[in-house]
Amino acid sequence: MNDPSESRLQMAAHWLRIARPERVLDELQGLSGDAAVDYRAYLFRGAALHSLERDVEAIDVLRDGLAQHGPFPDMLYFLGSALRSEGRLPEAEAAYLQGLSLDPNDANLLLGYAHVCLAAGQAEKASALVERAASHAPESVAVSAARAQVAFALGKDRDMHRHSTEALSYDPEDPNARALHGTASMLNGDARAGYNSLRSAAAAQPGDADLRAAAREARLFNHPLMLPLRPFARVNPLVVWIGAVAVIYGLRAVGLGFLSFGFAMIWFTFCVYSWVVPPLVRRWINRKWGS
Incomplete structure (x- = not known):
């Protein structure tokens, strides 16, 4: 006969694997006795809370689990991730380093530590x-x-x-x-x-x-109305302005006043377009997205 608590733990593992953290917590609520303090109960609950961005709760659960069962790489990985999400980088680093001391080749721990370094x-x-x-x-x-x-x-x-x-x-x-x-x-x-x-x-x-x-x-x-602005999206606006002014005065300096005036009018029109069109398109998109 199957142990109901063991079945709940197995179902919790299944829901965690397919990214349904709320179902994980539902399964774990039904545990009692030794199963409620099983290593997997702490691990699954902490991982689920972290997935739900309830990181303060996750940290408490995982630290309780570590106090009960000693250090385990998986538990230290989720503890480090929750601490990193809370911006507690030195504590997250300590958790990952403790995990790596147990398993130096654990890819998840190495990546978790890398994310701490990126954040720092x-x-x-x-x-x-x-x-x-x-x-x-x-x-x-x-x-x-x-x-x-x-x-x-x-x-x-x-x-x-x-x-x-x-x-x-x-x-x-x-x-x-x-x-x-x-x-x-x-x-x-x-x-x-x-x-x-x-x-x-x-x-x-x-x-x-x-x-x-x-x-x-x-x-x-x-948006199609943004097409004229796309070529300049990754260019420093100050550089574009300096370049435009240089062209305008350069044409004038070599006696091409008509071309200088024409380019200045085109540049002015472009500037007005860049000031007016993006806010209007953004307002339309925000209305469409419901925000």
Whole structure:
């Protein structure tokens, strides 16, 4: 005869595996006796709370589990992730380092530590950690996504696009990979692919306000009325202004006053267009998106 508590723990593991954290908590509520303080109960509850962005609760649960059962790499991984989400980077680093002392080759712990380094502005150190993780999990969406994030931190837009595309090839439905691919596509001038990926990522994570805002901005950039502004999207506005003024006065200096006047009128029209059109399109899109 099956143990009901064991069945609940197995179902909790199933719901966690398919990213249904609320169902994990429902299953764990029914535990009693020894099963309620089982190592897996603490791990699953902490992981589910972290997925639901209830990180303060997750930290308390995971620390209780560690106090009850001693250090385990999986529990330390989720503790580090919850602490990082709360901005408690030194504590997160300590959790990951403790986990790595138990299993130096754990790819999840290495990637978690890399994300702490990225948050602390240590992109080169993060890159080394990601490559260590890659040596143990070479065909991993998490590794490719982390490589894309490192490339972004280092200002390597093309590398970011390559790694995010690779991440999508491993898991086309992964919302994090989609968000990274969308950002990389926008940075590399592919506005349509960027919008499609960001829209998909925002739909998969409707509670993520930042992701929704990024998708909205990508939608703005894809509007036909924004087409004249796209070539200048990645250029410093001050550089554009200096260049335009240089052309206007340069033409005048060589005696081409008519051309200078014509270019000045075109430049003035473009400036007015750039000031007026984006706010109007943004207002229309915000109304359509219901915000």
